[in-house]
Amino acid sequence: MPELPEVEVVRRGLDAHVTGRTITAVEVLNLRAVRRHEPGPADFAGRLAGRSVVAASRRGKYLWLELDGAEAIIAHLGMSGQMLVQPEGVADEKHLRVRVRFADGGPELRFVDQRTFGGLALADMVEAAGAAVPAPVAHIARDPMDPAFDPDAAVTALRRKRTGVKRALLDQTLVSGVGNIYADESLWRTKLHWARPTEKLTRAQAGELLSAATEVMTEALAAGGTSFDALYVNVNGQSGYFERSLAVYGQEGKPCRRCGAEIRRDPFMNRSSYSCPRCQPMPRNPHV
DNA sequence: CCTAACTCCTGCATGC
DNA sequence: TGCATGCAGGAGTTAG
Known part of the structure; x- marks a missing residue:
């Protein structure tokens, strides 16, 4: 996608x-x-x-x-x-x-x-x-690749939202460019569960999450993008190769490459969230 | 003003 | 075999 x-x-x-x-x-x-x-x-x-x-x-x-x-x-x-x-x-x-x-x-x-x-x-x-x-x-926020992207402002925007951290990360008016795949990958890299309430996030955690998102998208861009079922192709009709590098997205049942626990899939907003149950433990007060 | 559910669409996988 | 169901999901719109 x-x-x-x-x-x-x-x-x-x-x-x-x-x-x-x-x-x-x-x-x-x-x-x-x-x-x-x-x-x-x-x-x-x-x-x-x-x-x-x-x-x-x-x-x-x-x-x-x-x-x-x-x-x-x-x-x-x-x-x-x-x-x-x-x-x-x-x-x-x-x-x-x-x-x-x-x-x-x-x-x-x-x-x-x-x-x-x-x-x-x-x-x-x-x-x-x-x-x-x-x-x-005009209503879309700057993305992390934008030279004028302001990380501090983005952290503030994410934490001001009263919702789960993944919903906030997917909100294009707060930070743009992140979709379901890179949201899950960023959360895994930061060891955050997708249902963690944004008000429980420290500024440092929100900052790390944004850094992880920037990092994973930069790596994906270097690889030419992520592609599934041949639906996405670039301007010349060629697919990217980043899907091989995905740690959690679409990896249900496979071992976490960090701890070995089985990656799980949870229903989320009529779609899916993939996470490691051990690295990304469910918060006590999940925001579903 | 804020958040969340709903809706659009096609093709493929799955189950009875 | 055939039909129904589920799933993929970005973002504008609507509802509460």
Whole structure:
């Protein structure tokens, strides 16, 4: 599932293959893919023709192609979204949702998404907390890879939230970029149970958790991202290799690599949390 | 204002 | 074999 490292891999691919090019035509093959673009698919396609891409940017799991004229194509990959750069004429992917053609006649950009949780939209660039971002991203906190990321402010935000630590870590308005996989990995590295109430966290513990998240995502990025069941691929259609390095996520029943206890899976927010029962003991007052 | 549940979607694995 | 169910889950929306 695309979290920060996977989205960053895609951003780099887009920067290399799309930045500097001029759009000639956009084809929306699935309405749901542009549902966040309020004026509708015709408006989306019509307003993109003739525009130039000046940069590929990212905050957390959001990425966007900045255009001339203070607008951007904002993209969220959801669970299964892919940005593919394909030569014209290559057979359409089964779940091709949007096609973008360019004036140079080179490879086209394809948004492919099986589960359709992702989508594209055209948005205005706005000023938010000293940064220029598309309007729909204004409420998203800076991620740990952002040069302007403020760890102390993030620690304060996490501890102010009255909930379990994993819920807080997944809240993109506090710290962005972390999803279910890297949340579990970060908690394991910090030896914290996912249901630990945030108000019981010391500043030091919250800081260690953020450091662990930064560390694990940095390692994943170096490996090209994490991938399962071939749903996530980078801009050229290649999967990452970080899944081999996961300590707890998806490892139910396997021995903890630190203590040997069997990794457990708990239901959490209609999904799963993986943890080591010995390294990450359940708190006395779990916040489920 | 705050937190948590709900909802969207497709494909694969599992069970009866 | 076929059908129902569960699971993967990010984030906007709604409810309390």
